[in-house]
Amino acid sequence: MRFILLTVGAIALIGCRQDMHDQPRYRLNSASDFWSDGRAARPAVKGTVARGMLKTDAGLYTGKINGRDVLEFPFPITKEVLARGKDRFAIYCTPCHGLTGHGDGMIVTRGLKNPPSYHSEALREAAPGHIFDVITNGSGSMMSYGARIPVKDRWAIVAYIRVLQQSQNVKLAQLTTEEVEKVKASERPAAPEKKAAKKGGSH
Amino acid sequence: MYTGLGPRVRWLMSQIFSPSTNPLSKISIVAVALLAGGGGLALWEVNSSPFVSRANYPFEQPVPFSHKHHVAGLGLDCRYCHTTVERSAFAGMPATETCMSCHSMIWTNAPMLEPVRQSWATGKSLEWNRVHDLPGFVYFNHSIHVNKGVGCSECHGPVDQMPLMYQANTLYMTWCLECHRNPEMRVRPRDKVFDMKYKHPENQAELGAKLVAEYKIQKLTDCYTCHR
Known part of the structure; x- marks a missing residue:
């Protein structure tokens, strides 16, 4: 009798342990007291290349070939790529650059300086590789977004920036007669875009 | 009368309880049942309380980061910081x-x-102190949930209203299964996944069933779905 009670009691006590719950293994971003930097995640040894991650395509990964900004996109820009670019732009770029790229994002209302507008002559002329490089490595007070945005998404953003630049710099002569009629019909041609920009700034 | 028994045995054979204790024995039958039930209920309550589930109380952090300020106030998208939520198991810190x-x-x-x-x-x-701490024997993947139309707020609650992060749900298995059994009551259109203000429409059952079919959502309730 006494033996049964002890066994049941012991089993009950074992049931209270959390060994399975808190397993002695590292999870992503866990702390470790084994390594001097306190991190369980180890930086790759210099020169290590993960399978399928050999970045031989310099144009794709750096936006530069032989130190020069690439002038063409490394893959065809389809409607899907533009949609993806718009989506990613809204997440990562609008807080500072605003929805239309005028440099009037939310941060301006918080006391930060306006980032440069995309609609300057210099940036309209800039090579796609240059814009890609700025996103990847940062520029001025803009931090690098290379670690945050995967490479193809960065190119999609570059493509969408081109769309934005185009949207703010259309000559009347480039429009079809129908579109010209539309423009004439509305008193303020740029109204919808302006509205969008304001929305971005009022966050 | 046979008197061959010793005094010790005679004492053993005497009545232990007098007739006056009869009501007590009846009461004790009910009392034991009540105590067992009450004890069970108390254990259940403790187990589902924040003390054990860690739900609903904010965590101390090295920096008192406010999701409320950054999300509701400034309008930052979840993915501005949690960059890998759409493509990896881990949402990303x-x-x-x-x-x-x-x-x-x-x-x-x-x-x-x-x-x-x-x-x-x-x-x-x-x-940082981990707020959502799943047991080591649970496999969870953010990306599949997000890509199948499970919104952030579905599990994490109104994060855009949290000055300090807290766990809005118990994260118990029974809670997971509630949705794994009836996903049509919880899914939303993919473009609303990161919308913290999203409210399920009145015809959720109808819309949900449509989305479950469209997104090919399975009712995964096998043990090895999560325990692998």
């Missing part, structure tokens, strides 16, 4: 670089941001 994207220019002297600046200067990680 922002690197110090992400904080410094703005805080190298604004609130640069704020005392509460001192740990961030320290981390930036020394390269040492900020040590």
Whole structure:
């Protein structure tokens, strides 16, 4: 009798342990007291290349070939790529650059300086590789977004920036007669875009 | 009368309880049942309380980061910081670089941001306290949920209203299964996944069933779905 009670009691006590719950293994971003930097995640040894991650395509990964900004996109820009670019732009770029790229994002209302507008002559002329490089490595007070945005998404953003630049710099002569009629019909041609920009700034 | 028994045996055979204890024995039958039930209920309550489930109380953090300010106030998208939520099991904790994207220019002297600046200067990680701590025997993948139309707020609650992060649900298996058995009551259109203000429409059952079919959502309730 006494033996049964002890066994049941012991089993009950074992049931209270959390060994399975808190397993002695590292999870992503866990702390470790084994390594001097306190991190369980180890930086790759210099020169290590993960399978399928050999970045031989310099144009794709750096936006530069032989130190020069690439002038063409490394893959065809389809409607899907533009949609993806718009989506990613809204997440990562609008807080500072605003929805239309005028440099009037939310941060301006918080006391930060306006980032440069995309609609300057210099940036309209800039090579796609240059814009890609700025996103990847940062520029001025803009931090690098290379670690945050995967490479193809960065190119999609570059493509969408081109769309934005185009949207703010259309000559009347480039429009079809129908579109010209539309423009004439509305008193303020740029109204919808302006509205969008304001929305971005009022966050 | 046979008197061959010794005094010790005679004592053993005497009545232990007098007739006056009869009501007690009847009461004790009911009392034992009540105590067992009450004890069970108490255990259940303790087990589903924040004390055990860790739900509904904010965690101390090295920097009192406010999701309310950054999401509802400033309009940042979840993915601005949790960059890998759509493509990996782990939603991703922002690197110090992400904080410094703005805080190298604004609130640069704020005392509460001192740990961030320290981390930036020394390269040492900020040590946040994990709020959503699943048991080691549970496999969970953010990306599949997000890509199948399960919104952030479905599990994490109104994060855009949390000055300090807390766990809005128990994360118990029974809670997981509630949705795994009836996903049509919880899914939303993919473009609303990151919408913190999203409310399920009145015809959720109808819309949900449509989305479950469209997104090919399975009712995964096998043990090995999560325990592998």
